[in-house]
Structures are given as structure tokens and as C-alpha cells.
Amino acid sequence: MDPNGLSPYIRVALDNELIPGWLIKERVLFDYELLYIKEGAARITVMDEVYHGKPGDIFLFKPKQRHSILNRGAVPVRQPHIHFDLYYQPDSPDVKVSFKPLNEIAPHEMSWFREDLCSAPPFELPTYIRLHNPLAFEKMLLDLIHDYNLGLPYGQLYAKGAFIRLWTHLLREHQWNQNSHLHSHWLQLTKVKHYLNHRLDADLSVEQLAEMANLSSYYFIHLFKQAFGVSPIRYHLMARIEKAKEWIQFTDIPLTEIGERVGFGSIHAFSRAFKKIEGVPPSFYRSKKK
CATH class of the missing domain: 1.10.10.60 (Homeodomain-like)
Known part of the structure; x- marks a missing residue:
């Protein structure tokens, strides 16, 4: 897949908090979710692997990837996040955010599952990424979320450009994580x-x-x-x-x-x-x- 043809569709962009005890039960998504831990700590399980997310951590949930999120702490978890398609498709505006496990997905919903393009070249992004420079990423993500929710004309177009900047920053951070000698x-x-x-x-x-x-x-x-x-x-x-x-x-x-x-x-x-x-x-x- 050519990254130069990137044409993302932002489905949801939120900056919200999970109160203590909040649980998102195990589910699978049709699309991608990029979740950033800004405050607090969360227990995040992805395909049976447990992560203890803390401020500065990023989680990239991929289509059909089982995951759950639990706030086991005493303070809220602030988790700015976006749901998106990496490449716009004709049905992109119709696809919903899933909160169901795979065995509860209806037959007519099966076509909504996106192909996982993030796990293969040229992106090859893992589920969990620890950032070198979380403040730069955080600002870009919060700016995207803020503008998206203003409902201004050409909001989706702005979101595309903001996402591409955010995505490029993430790819660079991952490359530096993989090649610390380069960084x-x-x-x-x-x-x-x-x-x-x-x-x-x-x-x-x-x-x-x-x-x-x-x-x-x-x-x-x-x-x-x-x-x-x-x-x-x-x-x-x-x-x-x-x-x-x-x-x-x-x-x-x-x-x-x-x-x-x-x-x-x-x-x-x-x-x-x-x-x-x-x-x-x-x-x-x-x-x-x-």
C-alpha cells in the first residue's frame, strides 16, 4: 500500500475520561482506534496480552483485534482517541464503532471490517508504542479532536491533514524506537x-x-x-x-x-x-x- 495515497476518514474524535472502575468489555473493532493515555493509568488487554498503560503511551487497536480497557486506579483516566479508516472507502460514513465481541457481530456487519494495513509494510506499527516526545504528539491529537468537534465547514478535510501530520509523527517515533542508534x-x-x-x-x-x-x-x-x-x-x-x-x-x-x-x-x-x-x-x- 502506497503511503503517498493516504486518505484517512475520521469517524470519531473524543477527549474523555474513564472514571475509576470503568470497563470496556472485550470487543473487536471494524476500524482502527488510536488511543493516547494523557492522565491516569489503565489496564489494557489486547489479544490476551496485558499492558499497564500510563501517560505518554499509545495504543493502536486494529480491525478484529480483541481488546478490553479497565481503569483499576483511584483517579480518572484521560484518554484522547480517534476512530478512523486509514484509506477512505465508499461505506466509510456508514460504518459504526463496535462494542461487541466477534461472536456477536451480525452477518450484515461482517463487510464493515477493514483490512489491517498497519501491521504490514510500509507502516508495520505495533499495538503499543511508548513515545520519545509525547507532548508534540499530544498537541497534534488534541488539536485534531478540538477542530473535529467544532463542526466547522470542511471539518473532515481539516481532519485528514491533521491526521496525516499525526500519523507521520507516529511513524517517525516508531522508527526511532526500532533504531535507537539512529535517534x-x-x-x-x-x-x-x-x-x-x-x-x-x-x-x-x-x-x-x-x-x-x-x-x-x-x-x-x-x-x-x-x-x-x-x-x-x-x-x-x-x-x-x-x-x-x-x-x-x-x-x-x-x-x-x-x-x-x-x-x-x-x-x-x-x-x-x-x-x-x-x-x-x-x-x-x-x-x-x-
């Missing part, structure tokens, strides 16, 4: 990335960049690629070619000079690198300008 070196990696974006006129080496990050060359390349999807040298080359493409399209600067401005010693080296990234020679974009 611990994040400042070094972003420092190098910033440097690459501002040194488009130079041909840089891995050794220089690794030294800047205070890492071995091998480990630096591994972390950079894991963080940004490409090697540092390829990232730099792509940034240089992108800047060159701008100058080719929007100025009359000769191609040879543009190549020099982005760190290439000859028009031949510039053309080879440009074609490697864009699949066409630099002159292609100059001709498109006319």
Missing part, C-alpha cells in the same frame, strides 16, 4: 545534511563528512542511508543536480558555467552526472525553456 545520532546526521545542502559548489568525500559527524566512514554511510534513504554522496549529487536544473530552466547562464557553479570541473563531467540523476542531458531542460 542518538540524529543531530550529527542533520548537521551533515544541512552542510551538504549549502555546499553545492564542492565535490565532497565521505571521509570529510564522517569526520564532521565524528563517526567511522562505514557507520556514517550506514546511518545516513537509513535516515534519509540514500547515501550521503548520492544525496549531495542529487542536491547539486537539482540546483543546476533550476539555473538551466530559469536563467540564461551557459551550461559550462552552471556545471562549475555546482562543483564540476568540465562540461563532460557535469553532463555525465546530470544524466545519471535525471536520465537526460542538461540541454534537455534548456530546450524546454524555449
Whole structure:
């Protein structure tokens, strides 16, 4: 499933409290529920596994996943939460929130069960996530809930955008949870990335960049690629070619000079690198300008 086509439908968005002794009996959902523990503590059982949820915890209940929620404490549990479809479907407005176990689901309701897309690539999110930065997530979630319940025009459209920001934050947090070494070196990696974006006129080496990050060359390349999807040298080359493409399209600067401005010693080296990234020679974009 392509995350770039994400088109969520928000079904319910609430910020409420569970009083002491409150119990949501075991049930299955047709859709997803994203529940955040803001205050208090809850005993949450998912597929017979027991969690003791505390402030900063997130639970992602998935379609057909058995779960129950109990406040066994002496204070209310504040639990902002949303029910949603990850991708809008024609029947999305008609599907209800379930409070029933699977054996009580009526035959006509069986078609309401959504496919669990969160457990497979590209998301691969677990049921329980402990956040590094709960305050940022909390603010985004509460803003979404607040606007959704105002009932303003285009509320569902706003909710889609707010959800995508929230979802992206959650995916990043999960990636950092899975790759703590990446999170611990994040400042070094972003420092190098910033440097690459501002040194488009130079041909840089891995050794220089690794030294800047205070890492071995091998480990630096591994972390950079894991963080940004490409090697540092390829990232730099792509940034240089992108800047060159701008100058080719929007100025009359000769191609040879543009190549020099982005760190290439000859028009031949510039053309080879440009074609490697864009699949066409630099002159292609100059001709498109006319």
C-alpha cells in the first residue's frame, strides 16, 4: 500500500475520561482506534496480552483485534482517541464503532471490517508504542479532536491533514524506537545534511563528512542511508543536480558555467552526472525553456 495515497476518514474524535472502575468489555473493532493515555493509568488487554498503560503511551487497536480497557486506579483516566479508516472507502460514513465481541457481530456487519494495513509494510506499527516526545504528539491529537468537534465547514478535510501530520509523527517515533542508534545520532546526521545542502559548489568525500559527524566512514554511510534513504554522496549529487536544473530552466547562464557553479570541473563531467540523476542531458531542460 502506497503511503503517498493516504486518505484517512475520521469517524470519531473524543477527549474523555474513564472514571475509576470503568470497563470496556472485550470487543473487536471494524476500524482502527488510536488511543493516547494523557492522565491516569489503565489496564489494557489486547489479544490476551496485558499492558499497564500510563501517560505518554499509545495504543493502536486494529480491525478484529480483541481488546478490553479497565481503569483499576483511584483517579480518572484521560484518554484522547480517534476512530478512523486509514484509506477512505465508499461505506466509510456508514460504518459504526463496535462494542461487541466477534461472536456477536451480525452477518450484515461482517463487510464493515477493514483490512489491517498497519501491521504490514510500509507502516508495520505495533499495538503499543511508548513515545520519545509525547507532548508534540499530544498537541497534534488534541488539536485534531478540538477542530473535529467544532463542526466547522470542511471539518473532515481539516481532519485528514491533521491526521496525516499525526500519523507521520507516529511513524517517525516508531522508527526511532526500532533504531535507537539512529535517534542518538540524529543531530550529527542533520548537521551533515544541512552542510551538504549549502555546499553545492564542492565535490565532497565521505571521509570529510564522517569526520564532521565524528563517526567511522562505514557507520556514517550506514546511518545516513537509513535516515534519509540514500547515501550521503548520492544525496549531495542529487542536491547539486537539482540546483543546476533550476539555473538551466530559469536563467540564461551557459551550461559550462552552471556545471562549475555546482562543483564540476568540465562540461563532460557535469553532463555525465546530470544524466545519471535525471536520465537526460542538461540541454534537455534548456530546450524546454524555449
